[in-house]
Amino acid sequence: MPCLDEVRPLPTAIASARAALETLAAKGLAGEIVIADNGSTDGSQALAESLGARVVPVAERGYGAALAGGFQAARGRYLVMGDADGS
Numbered sequence: 001m002p003c004l005d006e007v008r009p010l011p012t013a014i015a016s017a018r019a020a021l022e023t024l025a026a027k028g029l030a031g032e033i034v035i036a037d038n039g040s041t042d043g044s045q046a047l048a049e050s051l052g053a054r055v056v057p058v059a060e061r062g063y064g065a066a067l068a069g070g071f072q073a074a075r076g077r078y079l080v081m082g083d084a085d086g087s
Contacts, residue, residue, distance in 0.1 A: 002058075002066030004038040006084035007047055013086045014051045020080075035084065036070030038062070044084070 001013060014033055021031045033053040037045050038061060045055045058069030071079055 001034070001053075001082050001084045002036050002038060002063055002070060003040060003044050003048070003084040004066070005040045005042045005044060007040075007042040007044045009085045010035075010044055010047055011051060013082060013084050014048065014053055016086070017082055018052070031076060032074070034070050034074050036066045036073065038066040038069075 001017070003010065006013070014035075017033045021033070024031055035044070035048040035053045035055045036058050037048075037055050038058050045057075048055050054073075056069060056073040058066045060069070067081065070081075
């Protein structure tokens with residue numbers, strides 16, 4: 001999930017991702033939640049980590065850069081993108 005100062009909607013977005021991962025786990029698939037942080041200053045990183053997500057910093061600014069950075073850091077074979085604002 002690309003993220004820039006999303007401390008308010010982040011818990012809901014991570015909870016939705018976690019629910020999807022639980023559904024996949026029932027089918028024998030595993031996954032992770034990666035937050036591609038694009039320089040948040042509101043505590044989004046610490047909140048995401050406290051909620052069990054793996055936070056990767058993406059220094060290059062911009063939505064596309066955050067997406068690319070998150071995809072590069074992901075450890076899975078299949079990638080699914082959701083936005084930290086819940087969209």
